[in-house]
Amino acid sequence: SQQGEEDPQALSIQEGENATMNCSYKTSINxxxxxxxxxxxxxxxxxxxxxxxxxxxxxxxxxxxxxxxxSSSLLITASRAAxxxxxxxxxxPSGSARQLTFGSGTQLTVxx
Amino acid sequence: xxxxxxTPKFQVLKTGQSMTLQCAQDMNHNSMYWYRQDPGMGLRLIxxxxxxxxxxxxxxxxxxxxxxxxxxxxxxxxxxxxxSQTSVYFCASSEQRGLRADTQxxxxxxxxxxx
Numbered sequence: 512s513q514q515g516e517e518d519p520q521a522l523s524i525q526e527g528e529n530a531t532m533n534c535s536y537k538t539s540i541n542x543x544x545x546x547x548x549x550x551x552x553x554x555x556x557x558x559x560x561x562x563x564x565x566x567x568x569x570x571x572x573x574x575x576x577x578x579x580x581x582s583s584s585l586l587i588t589a590s591r592a593a594x595x596x597x598x599x600x601x602x603x604p605s606g607s608a609r610q611l612t613f614g615s616g617t618q619l620t621v622x623x
Numbered sequence: 624x625x626x627x628x629x630t631p632k633f634q635v636l637k638t639g640q641s642m643t644l645q646c647a648q649d650m651n652h653n654s655m656y657w658y659r660q661d662p663g664m665g666l667r668l669i670x671x672x673x674x675x676x677x678x679x680x681x682x683x684x685x686x687x688x689x690x691x692x693x694x695x696x697x698x699x700x701x702x703x704x705x706x707s708q709t710s711v712y713f714c715a716s717s718e719q720r721g722l723r724a725d726t727q728x729x730x731x732x733x734x735x736x737x738x
Contacts, residue, residue, distance in 0.1 A: 515665075544726065553627075553713055553729035554666070599665055610656075610681060611727060613665035 515543075515600040515614030523620040530587040532617040534600030535580075541603045543576060544611065545585050548597045557585075557598075562605070590621045624649050627730035629714050635736045636704045644699040644733050646714030654719035655697035656681075656727065657689060659710040666713060672697055673719065704737045711735070 518533045534543070542561045546554040560567045560576045560583065567574045573586040587594055597618050601611040627648045636642055648655065653674050658666035658681075668681030672691040686708060688700045697716075701708060711734050715727040 542725075551732075553731050554715075554727075556726045556728070559726060601665075610668055610671060612682075613658075613667075615663065615665045 515602050517614045517617040521618045530590050532585045534583045536602045539605045543583050544601045546599045592621050592623045595621045629730040633734050641702050647696045648716040652716035654717045656715040657699045658713045706737045709737045
């Protein structure tokens with residue numbers, strides 16, 4: 512079963528615009544992570560946010576977490592064509608879970 | 624550092640054939656994982672190894688076996704391949720200092736087709 516579900520499934524924007532992707536999950540979590548996957552490649556870790564954090568920044572990335580709504584969002588500001596990729600959220604359930612559970616991803620296309 | 628490496632990159636099998644996917648990491652990580660990714664879906668965990676000498680089932684373990692050969696290497700074996708196992712397989716590793724999952728580092732994947 513997939514804990515996290517991303518929304519939208521696909522997003523197409525112009526270079527320079529901001530891109531927002533959302534992730535909803537079902538059970539309480541210890542942390543939530545966002546990964547990027549370029550076509551035909553492995554996943555690359557972007558950012559980790561813990562359950563006691565509400566917002567985190569890394570370069571052009573901003574992640575928010577609302578545990579009351581069981582949701583997270585990933586904002587990419589001033590997007591570039593190189594940001595074209597699939598973005599996945601992955602959750603770690605509360606307790607001593609060692610596994611990540613991935614959502615089905617958002618396919619982002621940034622048009623030049 | 625090469626990070627996480629996987630071999631082969633591509634493989635075509637006939638139904639019933641067996642094969643082993645190899646994975647190695649040079650980051651001295653404790654934990655290693657095998658996932659499969661089907662079109663339009665996220666990754667699903669097949670097996671993982673929290674530390675050298677231990678392995679545990681993930682979400683979709685049926686039809687697979689694993690071996691944690693040493694701290695660096697974690698192999699995935701298909702004993703009798705089936706068309707339903709056509710997928711892209713990813714290996715990952717993490718330092719896993721605590722009890723809860725932390726950042727994972729992924730290999731480039733193996734694209735497997737079973738005819």
